[in-house]
Amino acid sequence: MGVSKLVLPPFWSLVEAHGAELLVHARRIAGDADGEDVLQDALLRALRAYPRLRHADHLRAWLYRVTTTTALDHHRARRREVLTDAPPEPVTEPEHYDDSFEVLIGDLPQAAQAALRLRFVEDLDYDCIAHRLGTSTVAARQRVSTAIRTLRTQGIAA
Amino acid sequence: MTLPAHLLESIASAAVREGLADAVYTHLRTPIGTLLVVQGDEGVVRVGFPEEPEDALLAQVAGRLGPRIVASDRELAATRDVIAAYFEGESDTLGLPVDLSLVRSDFRRTALETLRSEVHAGDIVTYGALAARIGHPKAARAVGSACATNPVPIVVPCHRVVPGSGGVGSYGGGPARKRELLAHEGARVPA
Numbered sequence: 001m002g003v004s005k006l007v008l009p010p011f012w013s014l015v016e017a018h019g020a021e022l023l024v025h026a027r028r029i030a031g032d033a034d035g036e037d038v039l040q041d042a043l044l045r046a047l048r049a050y051p052r053l054r055h056a057d058h059l060r061a062w063l064y065r066v067t068t069t070t071a072l073d074h075h076r077a078r079r080r081e082v083l084t085d086a087p088p089e090p091v092t093e094p095e096h097y098d099d100s101f102e103v104l105i106g107d108l109p110q111a112a113q114a115a116l117r118l119r120f121v122e123d124l125d126y127d128c129i130a131h132r133l134g135t136s137t138v139a140a141r142q143r144v145s146t147a148i149r150t151l152r153t154q155g156i157a158a
Numbered sequence: 159m160t161l162p163a164h165l166l167e168s169i170a171s172a173a174v175r176e177g178l179a180d181a182v183y184t185h186l187r188t189p190i191g192t193l194l195v196v197q198g199d200e201g202v203v204r205v206g207f208p209e210e211p212e213d214a215l216l217a218q219v220a221g222r223l224g225p226r227i228v229a230s231d232r233e234l235a236a237t238r239d240v241i242a243a244y245f246e247g248e249s250d251t252l253g254l255p256v257d258l259s260l261v262r263s264d265f266r267r268t269a270l271e272t273l274r275s276e277v278h279a280g281d282i283v284t285y286g287a288l289a290a291r292i293g294h295p296k297a298a299r300a301v302g303s304a305c306a307t308n309p310v311p312i313v314v315p316c317h318r319v320v321p322g323s324g325g326v327g328s329y330g331g332g333p334a335r336k337r338e339l340l341a342h343e344g345a346r347v348p349a
Contacts, residue, residue, distance in 0.1 A: 008225035010216040012183075015169070015228075019161040039161075040169050047178040047226050 008056050011047060018060050019043075022067050029071035029152060034078065042070035061123030065101040068120065072104065072151055105147075107154065112147035119144045170230035180224030183216065184234040188245045189342075190335045193312070197237055198223045201255030205310045207331040222259055241312070247342070250279050251313045258309070266304035268292050273305075274314045279343040284322040298322070306330065312339070320348055 019039070026042065027035030046066045053062070101120070105113050111133075118129045130140035160166075173179045181203065183196040194206035196219050203223065206215045220227055231238065243249045256274070261267045272292050277283050283291075285305070286298040294300070305316035311330055317339040321327040325348055329336035340347045 007217075008220070010213075010220045010227035011225055012170075012227055012229050013213065013216065015166070016160055019166075020159040023161060023165075036165050040165065040172060043169050044172055044176065044178065047173055050226055051224060 026071050030074045038071045038074050042067040058123045064120045069100050115143040116147050170228040173228050174233050179228045180226040182230050182233050184231050198257050200257035202313050203257040260309040269301050269304040270314045277318045282318050282345050286322050
């Protein structure tokens with residue numbers, strides 16, 4: 001039996017399919033003014049990692065994770081510029097963005113982590129997330145958005 | 159809904175600048191329809207007619223050059239200019255670098271390289287004559303296959319190869335386009 005070669009779709013087809021919603025997501029975390037810069041940075045990070053992906057599943061969710069991480073990096077750097085004279089930390093470029101996503105959400109309460117994983121790792125819609133969490137759809141949506149807000153606040157505090 | 163054009167261009171340009179793009183593609187409007195032109199580090203690797211499904215075409219390139227494929231008119235401006243000049247009758251496309259890595263055999267590659275370097279605009283050649291030029295006078299049919307599977311039509315001018323039995327023969331973009339290209343080049347179009 002031969003080893004089947006991993007077939008990843010041409011990167012730009014992902015950008016065309018998901019770019020607009022990723023921009024909305026980037027703006028939600030980093031603010032309207034920085035949304036486009038964040039998305040560009042996120043997609044370049046994604047391109048760097050793309051050939052090393054081990055599977056071609058849930059690529060949309062993967063792009064959401066990269067965008068989330070990038071947006072929070074920008075957000076933190078921006079707050080630091082405003083609040084202190086301290087130089088920004090060097091931008092870290094982990095080999096695998098799944099790891100950096102786990103680091104990112106590591107300090108959140110378990111329930112919030114679970115909600116974010118269902119949304120951005122398993123790529124589930126809110127009906128499915130609700131089912132998995134045993135809550136209503138509205139509550140599931142709220143839990144994810146509260147978790148994102150908490151991440152933003154942590155960014156400010158960091 | 160898609161991203162604003164300026165943002166897409168900015169992302170694609172940054173990707174190329176940072177060496178993150180395996181290939182770049184652009185759509186180019188021409189008198190024979192909108193062509194999809196894909197270019198890698200070595201040169202133009204694929205030219206597609208409007209009838210060809212874009213997803214499959216780009217996936218084919220991705221399989222060979224890698225999946226980091228981006229779209230940019232700006233990054234391919236020089237290539238666009240050369241092809242546009244060809245359609246305006248101002249030049250041929252010989253100045254374009256070509257990457258024949260999608261061609262499956264050395265025989266086919268030799269046939270296409272010889273065709274490109276030796277059969278110029280305004281000339282036509284039969285499949286048999288091209289086969290003879292590459293030292294395989296009996297391989298007219300194999301030369302036909304090389305032309306039929308040419309990944310870079312127009313840039314490698316397989317429209318200039320016709321059957322010895324008369325007519326323009328078949329063409330990846332359809333015989334009507336083949337006639338149109340030959341007429342555009344001032345070749346004597348076989349009846």
